[in-house]
Amino acid sequence: MKITFLGTATSRGVPVLNCDCPTCTSQDPRNRRYRSSIYLESEELSILIDTPPELRLQLLKNKIKKIDTILFTHAHADHIMGFDDIRAINYLQQSSIPCYGNKQALQEIRKAFSYIFTANQQKGGLPQARLHHKSSPFELGNMKITPLVVKHGNIDILGYRINDFAYITDCSFIPEETFKLLEGVQLLILGTLRYRPHPTHFNLEESLEVIERLNVPQAYLTHLSHKFEHNNLKDKLPDHVLPAYDGLTIKF
Template sequence: MKITFLGTGTSHGVPVVGCECATCISEDSKNKRYRSSIYIEIANTSILVDTPPELRLQLLENNIRKIDAVLFTHPHADHLMGFDDLRGINRLQRRSIPCYGNKMTIQEVERVFSYIFNPIQIGGGVPEVILYTVDRDFQLNDNTIIPIPIKHGKLNILGYRIGKLAYLTDCSYIPESSFALLDGIELLVIDALRYRTHSTHMNIEEALDVVDKLGVTKAYFTHLSHDLEHNKVNSELPDHVKLAYDGLVVEINN
């Protein structure tokens, strides 16, 4: 399985508009963060998680030409607003793209993009997609996708487990029943917004506690704010835990 980080930033992105902090003025490309998304290639199946506002740039910069499915974590703008850019992939593949999410998310996709699902005129390109509500394991070709219910503040949203990878963005709390679904993973990608606490995201300390509890051999933090300067924070983290960065590619055995 090959995982490409397309974006690792929090909802504002990094640099933040108008900010002159050390991270935002840094010339290190690892301090430049699009909104969060990953692209997973496994057994001839290509999976995109979320469609952030910079999706077109993320697809171009990572030379992505194939998406067999989209997994949505939740419908906040920073995870959804690149949805229209799936048209570029439709044009290459000439078929609809199946999109999966929990009930709230699929209802929000239909509401926000009502012009796609309830066309008011003929003409004008819209993404060709098929929406599926999921609340339990499902198959994508030969791969089992396991939705992981997590809390994002008061919202019930989804992380996903695929083989030995778990991707838990926008996570403030993991119920015990979901820890059971994560048993045996090797690579954890989890929300770690900043050092200070936040009502809807884990901070570094809380994310490290999850890493310890799961006993994973490797973890990457994502959905990072400008409070986290890449090299400084990485030097403070344990060896098996690192900040992800845009363009990072990680390969693991399924």
């Protein structure tokens, strides 16, 4: 399985508009972050997690031509607003794309993109997608996909375990039942907003606690704000934890 980080920023992106902090003015490309998304490829299957506002640019930059399935974590703007860009993939594949998420996320996607799902719309230039609600584990090809319920402030959103890899962004609390589902994970990608605490996202200290509790051999931090300068953050992390950056690939 190959994992590519298409985006690693929190909702505002990095650089933040009109910010002249050291991260936002850095020339290091690892400090330029699109909104968070990853792309997973096995020999059989390609999975996209979330469709951020820069999806078109992300697909271009990473030369992505195939998406078999989309998994949605939740329906905040930074995770869904590029949904319309899947049209280019529909065109290449000549098929609609099955999308999975929890009930609330799918409801909100139907609302935000009502023109796609309204029966009286002409289908010509519309994204072709089928939304499926999933709360229990399911299999796609050689991948076992386990939706992971986590708290994002007071809403329940989903992370995903795929075989022995897990992706969790926008999380401020992991319930005990979800910790059980994460047992034995070998690679964890975890959303981590900044150094200071935040009501709806893990800060660095909280993320490191989760990584330590799960005893994962390798972890990457994503959904990073401009408060994290790449090298600065890297220096503060234990060897088995790394800050992700756009374009980074992991063979797993």
